[in-house]
Amino acid sequence: EVQLVESGGGLVQPGGSLKLSCAASGFAFSGSTMHWVRQASGKGLEWVGRIRNRANTHATAYAASLEGRFTISRDDSQNTAYLQMNSLKIEDTAVYYCTSGNTIASDSWGQGTLVTVSS
């Protein structure tokens, strides 16, 4: 069974940093592209970015709106993907999902972790 479990969410002050983790199991993690998608309360889905597999040099891409504040990484030996978020803003408050798949689509999603940016 495919499982994606996000962790690391919580309350952080504006300007602060947070690192989310996504632990994967039940599929060939090292061969998959991992995406992060966020959803503010009552709002739609917003793509954050993705990291490709080793065969594609772990290439990353990010939504332009993030202005270089977020970084995605992965540790294939631990079957884990990460989202480092810096210079957090109030508008970054959302549930953050990790998803697995390829560059076109995601076939599995985690349960999400809530990030709240507030003073």
Next chain:
Amino acid sequence: NFMLTQPHSVSESPGKTVTISCTRSSGSIASNYVQWYQQRPGSSPTIVIYEDKQRPSGVPDRFSGSIDSSSNSASLTISGLKTEDEADYYCQSYDNNIFWVFGGGTKLTVL
């Protein structure tokens, strides 16, 4: 980047058929595959259609996808509506084979 526009909400009765549209603002809808995700209240999204019209295993054949170049849009059609189909539905495509774009989502009410 282009935008994907969906109706905010649709409603239909059980047993009927409903179609949700997803219109691409620029560039051809046929140039990049469209996916559809279902998000039930309080749950994570799940994929119901990929590559315009392909159905993942486990998704009922009541769900179908298509694209229409004349209207530059993709559509998700759900036939034989059930109350369990009540959810938010999002279309998704990508730009330059890199950047994902989501539609704003459509709330389906089955009443």
